[in-house]
Amino acid sequence: MNKSYVLQDFSEKEADIVYRLKTKDRNVIFYVLLELQSTIDYLIPFRLLLYMVEIWREIYNNTPHNERESKNFRLPPIIPAVLYNGAGSWTAALYFKEMLDSYRDFSGHLLDFHYLLFDVNRYSEEELIRAANLIAGVFLLDQKMRPEELVGRLQKLAGVLRRLTPDEFRHITSWLKNVVKPRMPEDFREKVDRILDASNPWEVERMIYNLELTLEEMQQQALLKGLKEGEQKGKLEGKLEGKLEGKREVARNLLLLNVDIETIVKATGLTPDEIAVLKKQLEQ
Incomplete structure (x- = not known):
């Protein structure tokens, strides 16, 4: 689909590719949301949820009022998928419920989905x-x-x-x-x-x-x-x-004239240690 789903909360990110597929035997449209990742994003289940809601919201808004108020109105399935090509193993949560605090205490009452993960470097x-x-x-x-x-x-x-x-x-x-x-x-x-x-x-x-x-x-x-x-x-x-x-040549000449080291430092910018080395070379 020639559509980008940029969200206000993730303005630097977007759902990379959205495909729409229609089955041959049924009038069902599947939206496949494919997110491309080169690094691990631990917010990915939440981001995918926001993208999915954005697609459904757009479909709802673009459906005639009498159709969407009908008891037969259905939103299309969306299959979220992540294509990961990073070097390390993918360690982000695969289920949305895993992002919810104490989700095990409320089993059966929470929104949840499981996205498909394609870890391309494992093949x-x-x-x-x-x-x-x-x-x-x-x-x-x-x-x-x-x-x-x-x-x-x-x-x-x-x-x-x-x-x-x-x-x-x-x-x-x-x-x-x-x-x-x-x-x-x-x-x-x-x-x-x-x-x-x-x-x-x-x-x-x-x-x-x-x-x-x-x-x-x-x-x-x-x-x-x-x-x-x-x-x-x-x-x-x-x-x-x-x-x-x-600078070293100037320092040598000044040393031969018996100029003190402090003055030579100011005149050449060399350090006292560097001038001491030059003085030792002249004495040999």
Whole structure:
């Protein structure tokens, strides 16, 4: 759904993706609320509840008055899910009631739900490639990896991607935009957008090749930047060393003139210990 559910209490966070599914045999719409997490959020059951209420509130407000006042009016099911790609194990509560104080004392009278947890880094790469489906592909691409590993993952998934429908392929490219692209430098994100927007399942090799060229360009740029910064750092260090040697030379000359150490400290900025070392060298 092209809808963002930003809440006032969590203005820096939002429900990342909301899918709406209609079953084939019944006129039931499921809302699947998918929250993407790279770190453990111990408030996640409460946040999910707020998102769910926000969706239901919007549906209620957009339903004609006579329909929602009917005894047959029903709100759609919402299946909350969390996709976690952090390095450590997920330790937040899986049930909403666990956030309520003394919930065991009021069993059967409390609001509760259990969200689905997909811990993508707990799956092995071999398992996901063997599954050969859209969700396995998403999990594989969402696992912790360096940007340069992206092409290798996509090459392993090429056979799976080629068999996807255009709609399924759009989900993969959307995922790449939302999950993989933020790991890249900002000046390369627009290029990635253009490549993914122009891609389709039957030309997946071209997409991978273009992404590979972009990543290589990114790496070369990072290397050049590192070399440039190293060169500038070397020049700066050289200048500082030159200035320091100049101060030492002045201190030596003043020592030869029998100027007292306190005056030399004020004149050069060197410490008394540094001047003492220079004096000892002159006496040898």
